[in-house]
Structures are given as C-alpha cells and as structure tokens.
Amino acid sequence: MPGHPSACSAGYIYEHRYVMEQLIRRFLLSNEVVHHKNGDKKDNRIENLELLNNQSEHCNYHNKLRKTG
Numbered sequence: 069m070p071g072h073p074s075a076c077s078a079g080y081i082y083e084h085r086y087v088m089e090q091l092i093r094r095f096l097l098s099n100e101v102v103h104h105k106n107g108d109k110k111d112n113r114i115e116n117l118e119l120l121n122n123q124s125e126h127c128n129y130h131n132k133l134r135k136t137g
Contacts, residue, residue: 069081069086072095073095074095074096074098082102083112084102084104084109084112084117085102087102087112087114087117088102088114088117088119091114091117092119096119099121099122099123100119100120100121100122101119101120101121101122101123101125101126102117102118102119102120103117103118103119103120103126103129104116104117105117105118
C-alpha cells in the first residue's frame with residue numbers, strides 16, 4: 069500500500085494493522101498496538117484482534133497472563 073502513512077519503504081504494511089484500520093475507519097497511530105488474542109500472528113480475523121493504546125499496555129496484558137498461568 070504505497071502512500072499509506074505506516075508503509076515501509078517498499079510500500080507494505082502489516083495485515084493485522086490494516087484489518088484494524090478498516091474496522092475503526094481511521095489510520096492507527098504509531099504508538100497503537102494490535103494484539104492477537106489467541107497468540108497466532110497469522111490469524112488476522114477481526115475477532116482475534118484487539119487494539120491497545122501503546123506498547124506498555126501490551127506488555128502489561130502479557131505480564132498478567134504469565135502471572136495467572
């Protein structure tokens with residue numbers, strides 16, 4: 069997707085970020101993180117994706133999972 073604000077120099081963006089953008093109808097901010105609920109990074113179904121505000125929130129999410137088992 070050349071011209072997309074988050075595209076790399078080759079013009080690509082991550083599919084999970086694109087899927088989330090389509091759902092929320094805006095470009096994601098650079099600090100926003102799209103989390104894969106089931107841990108499968110190839111599973112980009114919208115029901116498997118969750119938008120988190122930043123990397124810190126994402127780390128906290130995973131730390132809580134480790135503590136609860």
